Structures are given as structure tokens and as C-alpha cells.
Amino acid sequence: MMNVLEADSIMVDYGVVSFLSDIYLRCDQGEIVGLLGRNGCGKSTLLQIIFGSRIAAQKSIRINGEYLSAGYKNSNIKFLPQDTLIPANITIRDAMRLLSVERKVVAAVFPESVPFLEQTPARFSGGELRFLELVLILCSDAKFCLLDEPFTGLSPVMIERAIALMQHAKKEKGIVVTDHRYRDVTQCSDRLYYLSSGRLRQIDSEEQLVNLGYKV
Numbered sequence: 001m002m003n004v005l006e007a008d009s010i011m012v013d014y015g016v017v018s019f020l021s022d023i024y025l026r027c028d029q030g031e032i033v034g035l036l037g038r039n040g041c042g043k044s045t046l047l048q049i050i051f052g053s054r055i056a057a058q059k060s061i062r063i064n065g066e067y068l069s070a071g072y073k074n075s076n077i078k079f080l081p082q083d084t085l086i087p088a089n090i091t092i093r094d095a096m097r098l099l100s101v102e103r104k105v106v107a108a109v110f111p112e113s114v115p116f117l118e119q120t121p122a123r124f125s126g127g128e129l130r131f132l133e134l135v136l137i138l139c140s141d142a143k144f145c146l147l148d149e150p151f152t153g154l155s156p157v158m159i160e161r162a163i164a165l166m167q168h169a170k171k172e173k174g175i176v177v178t179d180h181r182y183r184d185v186t187q188c189s190d191r192l193y194y195l196s197s198g199r200l201r202q203i204d205s206e207e208q209l210v211n212l213g214y215k216v
């Protein structure tokens with residue numbers, strides 16, 4: 001059976017402003033779903049609500065039709081936050097244990113990191129650490145991976161490696177990705193959504209993308 005993640009009936013109010021109100025997001029196993037939208041439109045908020053690390057007044061998150069109260073409590077969903085994933089005071093090896101990722105898996109996709117796995121994140125450059133965090137999330141056993149700005153700090157070569165890894169991982173997972181490097185997002189995504197004024201709509205054509213201000 002192919003896994004399906006769905007999120008809807010989400011309500012977030014900030015005072016009188018209804019911040020997120022008209023959302024239907026679907027992500028199937030085997031696809032990368034790109035989430036576009038301007039700064040502050042709520043992309044991170046939406047991913048956090050799906051993961052369960054942010055409270056919403058109302059939400060319905062389902063995997064294969066079954067309600068999920070908090071994705072972070074089980075291994076169905078993993079989230080790469082916009083800031084950092086691995087706390088500064090734990091070793092990479094400890095982070096791997098927490099995410100149940102084996103050394104040989106990391107060695108296969110990011111061999112350069114192997115000599116430093118017993119060290120803390122400070123041993124890595126910003127881009128190296130971001131890539132390593134992405135590796136850990138994508139190589140975990142999660143059915144769905146939510147990636148909030150995975151390309152931040154990555155050089156073009158590393159972005160290519162990141163996209164190749166995502167393409168490989170999607171065979172067994174569904175991936176939702178948002179990033180300001182929108183060309184990389186549009187390039188790697190099978191389907192796109194645009195979030196604006198609390199509303200999520202699917203982008204179905206290149207023309208629509210151009211009309212929203214994105215160059216293709």
C-alpha cells in the first residue's frame with residue numbers, strides 16, 4: 001500500500017486575523033511536494049502544525065486516513081526545522097541514535113562526514129551541517145519528511161547532492177519541501193502548492209507560476 005499524508009481543517013488565528021484557514025495539503029509516497037509563498041506567509045507554521053510541534057486551534061492531520069495527534073511522537077513523520085535539528089551539545093552519533101540512522105547509511109551518502117561522527121555539530125561548517133541534518137532526516141525510517149529550507153547554506157554542488165538524495169528517498173517516502181531557492185524547489189518537486197493569505201492552492205501550470213511572480 002502506498003502511504004498518503006493529508007492535512008486540512010487547519011485553523012490558526014492571531015487575534016482578529018485568521019492566519020491559516022483554507023488549507024488542504026496532500027502528499028503521497030513517491031512524490032516531492034513543493035511549498036511556495038512569500039516571507040511570513042506561514043509555510044513554517046504549516047509544517048510545524050503537521051509535525052505537531054506547534055499548536056493549532058483546529059487541525060486534521062491524517063496518514064492513510066488515520067488521524068495523527070502529534071507526528072513527532074511516532075516515527076511516521078520527521079521534520080527538518082528551519083533553524084537547526086541537532087542540539088549543539090550532542091554528538092552526531094547521538095543524533096543518529098535518536099533518529100535510528102545507521103552509520104553505514106550515512107557513510108554511503110555522506111562519506112566525508114564519517115571521521116567526525118563522534119563530534120558535536122560545531123565541527124562542521126554551516127553547509128556541511130545542514131546537509132548532514134538533511135541526510136539524517138531522509139535516511140530515517142519516517143514515512144513522510146517535512147523539510148523547512150533544507151538548501152540554506154548549501155553550495156550548488158551540495159544542493160545537487162541534496163536533490164539526488166531526495167529523489168532517491170521518495171521511493172519509500174513522501175517529502176514536503178519549502179525553500180527560498182524556489183528554482184531548486186520547482187526543479188525537484190512533482191507537485192507545487194502556493195500559500196498566500198492563509199490559503200493553500202495547488203499550482204497546476206507554468207503560466208500560473210509566472211503569474212505569481214516566479215521566473216521559470
Ligand SMILES: Nc1ncnc2c1ncn2[C@@H]1O[C@H](COP(=O)(O)OP(=O)(O)OP(=O)(O)O)[C@@H](O)[C@H]1O
Pocket residue numbers: 014015037038039040041042043044045046
Ligand atoms: N502571535 C502572533 N501574532 C501575530 N502574528 C504572528 C504571531 N506569531 C507569528 N506571527 C506571524 O506569523 C508569521 C510566521 O510565519 P512563518 O514563519 O510560518 O512564515 P514562513 O512562510 O515560513 O516565512 P519565511 O519564508 O520568512 O520563513 C510571521 O509573519 C509572524 O509575524
